[in-house]
Amino acid sequence: MATAPVRGLSDAEAAARLRRDGPNVLPSLSHRGLLEISWRALTQPMFVLLMAAAALYALLGNARDAGMLLVSVLAVAGLSVYQEQRTERVLEALKVLSSPRSLVVRDGRVLRVASRELVRGDHLLVHEGDRLSADACILEASGLQVDESERTGESTPVTKIPGDPGEAGQLHAGSLVVRGEGAARVTQTGMATALGAIHRTLARLEPRSSRLQQELQRLVRRVALLAAITCVAASVAYAARDGSWAQGLLVGLTLAMALIPEEFAVVWSVMLALGSWRLAQAKVLTRQPQAIEALGTTSVLCVDKTGTLTRNRMxxxxxxxxxxxxxxxxxxxxxxxxxxxxxxxxxxxxxxxxxxxxxxxxxxxxxxxxxxxxxxxxxxxxxxxxxxxxxxxxxxxxxxxxxxxxxxxxxxxxxxxxxxxxxxxxxxxxxxxxxxxxxxxxxxxxxxxxxxxxxxxxxxxxxxxxxxxxxxxxDPLRDEVPAAIAQCRRAGVRVVMITGDSPLTAAAIARQAGLAECGEVKAVTGRELARMDAAALRRCVGDVSVFARVDPDQKLRIVRALQARGEVVAMTGDGVNDAPALRAADIGVAMGQRGTDVAREASSLVLLDDNFASLVEAVRAGRRIFANLRRALGYLFAVHVPIVGVALVPVVFGGPALLLPLQVVLLELLIDPACSLVFESEPPARDSMEVPPRPRREALFSLAAVGQAVGLGALVLVGAGLVQWLGHHSGATEAALRTASLGSIVVGNLALLVWFRRQGAHRAAANTAFDVLLVAVCLVWSALTSVPAVAAVFELATVPWPWSAWILLPTGWAIWRLWRHRGRATKRVIR
Missing domain, CATH: 3.40.1110.10 (Calcium-transporting ATPase, cytoplasmic domain N)
Incomplete structure (x- = not known):
């Protein structure tokens, strides 16, 4: 059979057209630029309160404090903008990774390229299950049928005919190939496609918040309402007793600033985004953030044999x-x-x-x-x-x-x-x-x-x-599979092989992989599954680890039977017919190399290298992210207790305000990095894969955990109160009392940070972000208490020598840890 070879575009010509026309992508509807991020940051309740406090200081004639508060607004806003931009960069990078792939012919070679790299004139090969990313005219077709409902709303597949001058001879971006295959020449890319016109309409619509964002917004609104009520009540109580409405309003504003939990949104967005990025480095793409939480509860991994457990190099x-x-x-x-x-x-x-x-x-x-x-x-x-x-x-x-x-x-x-x-x-x-x-x-x-x-x-x-x-x-077994399966067994996670291969071949690979502890492998075939009713299948999936000659519909039955037993199921798939089972599984995992676009769209994770060991690492990462989120939320609840308590002291017991708005800003600059950077960088516990998966119904942060966090925060508050009591009895000045209260809260915050980092671990692991934060806090505290001009700005007292020397101990300890970590990293590079 002699056919003229297809050369396609040359690499140089494709690169030139890509530079000329730009990438084949539609502008992101959710992307936020620097101006929008800055505006959102400056309109948060915390910054509105800071501006109100600055205005109040200006009205009282205290221009220095008003100016410092304005500078603080810019500092806190700058931190928020940096974190938001970092999150945006991570999300944009993940979008590039998740870009669909297309099969093209260039320089006579068949290549699989990211669809964003398609250019006009490319020779495109399309197969069943492909989601088209550009407009094209059909050159060849064999039983080609396309679902164009995303563009036209018509649910009936359309038959495509090469050479037809009308729509039957055209392919459009956004369409799905439901049957057959063919070849086409790309005619339009990006915004020039028919889908681009729809995109321009969508760009004018305001996107809806996700469920998680809505929950966080409700939480912030409720606490903000509580803060407003507390602000008014505290202001009235203080002013009625001391006769100073201005000081009463300052106390109320300080309380409101201490109560608003704006860190919640920061923690969730930054940790989920960076967690997804870390998973992508492990060759696992997260398409749905909620999958990260579900990974920690996975009790059964249903995997294919070919390409996942084996090399797929027949x-x-x-x-x-x-x-x-x-x-x-x-x-x-x-x-x-x-x-x-x-x-x-x-x-x-x-x-x-x-x-x-x-x-x-x-x-x-x-x-x-x-x-x-x-x-x-x-x-x-x-x-x-x-x-x-x-x-x-x-x-x-x-x-x-x-x-x-x-x-x-x-x-x-x-x-x-x-x-x-x-x-x-x-x-x-x-x-x-x-x-x-x-x-x-x-x-x-x-x-x-x-x-x-x-x-x-x-x-x-x-x-x-x-x-x-x-x-x-x-098709030889991947070298890393036996160790990965043994790791799953220690973690309480069952591995079930579901394959279309023969029972004997599947059993042989299962023995090599270590799926059977005693060396005996029982493989149940699709024919046997067909004869089982729902009850029999539920009993079967509890004992059997190998299913062979299974069709896609039976995959769905297996997943549902496992779920009926209370299992949390992660399942891999690559074909169009796998989509229902991927959607039904608690975590659908599509194959990145041999999977179809439909399988990827139905899944929440994508294995970029089709490797089972990467899926096991994703489970480990999911457990780490969940544990760190729980620690961060516990820290957030606990850390606000002493701040609110100290701010309430003058309202309840009288006397001068022990916390000023400017000092609360300093504390916020400690809390935000602690939550979003220190906890996100926390490595997994050594035994994270040696304990059973957490129960499916276990909440991220239960009422008992809230009580524990509040109790720990109360201990810090008691310590701060004891310091105040000693200060009063020793005749300390008002500035010294403020210094003592702020210092006790800072030390208490660091103690809480250490405690929550160690929670669930045998010992706190090395964390560069924590060491850097500790050094920064010590340096700032030294400036606050040793430099009279700085102390005066924050209305604090300077600490005489040798009492100020204690700061050298934690600073030296943190610097030593950073130096040791750097030395270890250098040795690893040399090796």
Whole structure:
């Protein structure tokens, strides 16, 4: 069969067009620029209160404090803007990673490129399950049907015809290929596509907040209302007793600033975004943030065999026709008597496909010198269907009126189609069993003639097929899989293999991977599953770890049966038909390399390298992120207790205000980095993968956890109160009392930070962000208490020598830890 090779664009021409037209992307509707981020930061309740306090100081004639508060507004706003921009950069980077992939021909090579790199003129190859990312005109098509409902609203798939001058000859961005395949030339990209016009309309609509954002907004609004009521009540109480409405309003504003939990939104957004980025570095793309929380509860991982547990690098290592056999371990190439089997296997494969076994067959044919003669023309083909685990390829042979049909697939299914003698059929079945027990993937090949294909290339009744033999393929286990499965077992996570391969092959791989602790593997087939009712299936999935010859509908049944037993299920999938099961699983995991766009859209995670070990690392990361979120929220609840308590002291007991708005700003500059940077950088506990998954219904932060956090904050408040009591009895000045209250809160905050970092861990691990924060706090405190001009600005007292020297101890300790960490990192680089 001779066809003119397609060259496509050259790499240089594609790069030039990409520079000229820009990337094939639509502008992000959710992206926020610097001005919008800054405006949102400056209109937060905390900053409104800061501005109100600054205005009050100005009205009282205290220009210095008013100016310092304005500077503080800019400092806190700058920190918020930095964190928001960092989050935006991470999200934009994740969008680039999650960009769909497209198959193009460039310089005569078939490449899979990010769809954002498509340019006008590209030769695009489309297959079932692809989500189109550009407009194109169809050059070739084989049974191509496209769902254009995203653009037109029409749910019925549209048949595409090459060369048609109308819509039938065009493909549009946003459409989904539901059947068939073809080739097309890209005509428009980006905003020039038909989808771009819809995007311009969407850009004028205000996007809705996510469920999590709405919950956080409700929480902030409720606490802000509480803060407003407290502000008014405290102001009135203080003013009524001391007769100073201005001082009363300052006390009320300080209380309101101490109560507003604006850090909640910062913690959630920064930690989830950076957590997703860390997962992406481990080759796991997070498409839905809530999947991160669910990862920590996963109790069952349902995984495919090919490409996930194995390398997906099939090699044809054995041939057999019932009379002669050849193994790759034998010297030389297959004997002449087996060339007919190789030739028929070539007919039963795609000449330009990327399916691993088709590639292995083509490689073997080239090495053995087997090729189709001139004049062979490919006809229709039929892929694997539910209940039909084989492929059918029709050919027009030169000089023959009848068409040649070649079939390749599961031995039991292909042999059932053939008119083989009982002895030959039994010999081939026995050979297939022996090879499967050795871990091979075994396919049977048959060949025949017919008047022509039936509906959708099906085999008509007049076809007589002859069994030609068996093909044995080897797909070795990934080296890291046994250790990863052992790690899952220690973590209380079951691994269940679900594959379309034969039971014997699946069992052999399961034994190599360590899925069976005692070495015995029981594989249940799809045929056996079909005979089970719901109750029997629930019992079955509790004991069985290997399911073979399973179709996509049965995958969905397995997932639901596991969930009915109370399991939290993560399931991998790659095809269009896997989408329902991926959607039904608690965590759907799509394959990044061999998965279809539909599978990715139905999933919450994407394995960029199709590697099971990456999925195990994602579970570890999910547990780390959940634990750190819980610690951060506990710290947030606890840290506000002493601040609010000290601010309430003058309202309840009288006397001067012990916390001023400017001092609350300093505390906020400590709290924000502590939550969003220190806890996000916290490594996982050493035993994070040696404990069972947390219960599915366990809340992120329970009422008991709130009580514990408030109790710890109350202990810090008691310490601050004790310091105040000692100060009063020793005759301390008002400035000294403020210094003592602020210092006790700072020390209490650091103690809370250490306690929550150690929570759930045997000991606090090294954390560079914490050490840097500690050094910064010590330096700022030294300036506040040692430099009279700085102390006067914040209305604090200077601390005489040698009492101020204590600050050297934590500073030296933190610097020593940073130096030691740097030395260890340098040694790792040298090694």
């Amino acid at each position: 090699a044809l290592v054995a041939l057999g026709d019932g009379h002669a056999q050849w193994r790759v371990s034998d010297s030389g190439m297959p004997p002449q008597g087996l060339h007919g089997l190789v030739s028929s296997a070539l007919l039963a494969s795609r000449m330009d496909g990327f399916e691993p076994m088709d590639e292995a067959i083509r490689a073997m044919a080239r090495a053995a010198g087997v090729a189709l003669g001139p004049g062979w023309q490919a006809g229709e083909h039929r892929g694997i269907r539910t209940g039909e685990p084989y492929v059918v390829h029709w050919w027009h042979a030169p000089g023959q009126a009848r068409q040649v049909v070649a079939v390749k697939g599961a031995p039991e299914a292909v042999l059932a189609l053939c008119a083989a003698t009982p002895v030959l059929a039994e010999d081939l079945r026995a050979l297939a069993s022996r090879w499967a027990e050795q871990g091979m993937r075994v396919l049977a090949v048959a060949r025949g003639t017919g008047s022509g294909p039936g509906h959708e290339a099906a085999l008509p009744a007049d076809v007589q097929l002859s069994a030609l033999g068996l093909l044995g393929f080897a």
